[in-house]
Amino acid sequence: MSGYLDIIFLLVLVVVIFSKLKSVLGTGGEDTKIIMVPKEQFERVYKEIKKTSLSESSGVVDLDKLSPLDKELIKIPNFNKNVFVKGAQRAFEMILTSFSKGDAKTLESLVNKELLDKLKCVIEDRKEKGISAETDLVGFVETEVESVNFVENNRVNVVVKFVSEQVNLLKNADGDIIEGDENYVQTISDVWTFEKSLNPNVNNWLLCSTKKC
Secondary structure, X not given: OHHHHHHHHHHHHHHHHHHHOHHHHOOOOOOOOOOOOOHHHHXXXXXXXXXXXXXXXXXXXXXXXXXXXXXXXXXXXXXXXXXHHHHHHHHHXXXXXXXXXXXXXXXXOOEOHHHHHHHHHHHHHHHHHOOEEEEEEEEEEEEEEEEEEEEOOOEEEEEEEEXXXXXXXXXXXXXXXXXXXXXXXXXXEEEEEEEEEOOOOOOOOEEEEEEEO
């Protein structure tokens, strides 16, 4: 993919250079004088355009304009904040759904071992009591990365605040609602911490802790 982008960039660069030097080169008519462009002039224009193009289209980061949080986030290999937030929202929805359904198998790929053990305990306790849960995620009001923490130089934790609208119910063995209201949409604030290795070849994040605001 990068090879194609390089070719496209060079083609655009050539077009822009010759556009800038059009007055010197002429348009190719019969009365046009063909003037040899000095090498120094061509190289100067080339460097000027290349510098401008790279700064505008290649994602050059101006560190002075970044917030303290963003300065920490760019230290994470292959990290893209927008992509991460979308992935975190998807993980939030999957974890909520899997937990309410008692689907421990799906949770194994989304949370770390310590948290998984805690969630399994709650799932087993509900089964023993004949309690079932239903969670309907209506949508997100806000999703914000709050902080980042580098752990032991080989792992990183990113804390995310989710404000979402949900309908949560608990039912007994007979299907009667014992907690919640199916007609009431709650606005809930959660703070979740995701972790992953700093190895650039490892891209999967796991949920490691949760708390309510």
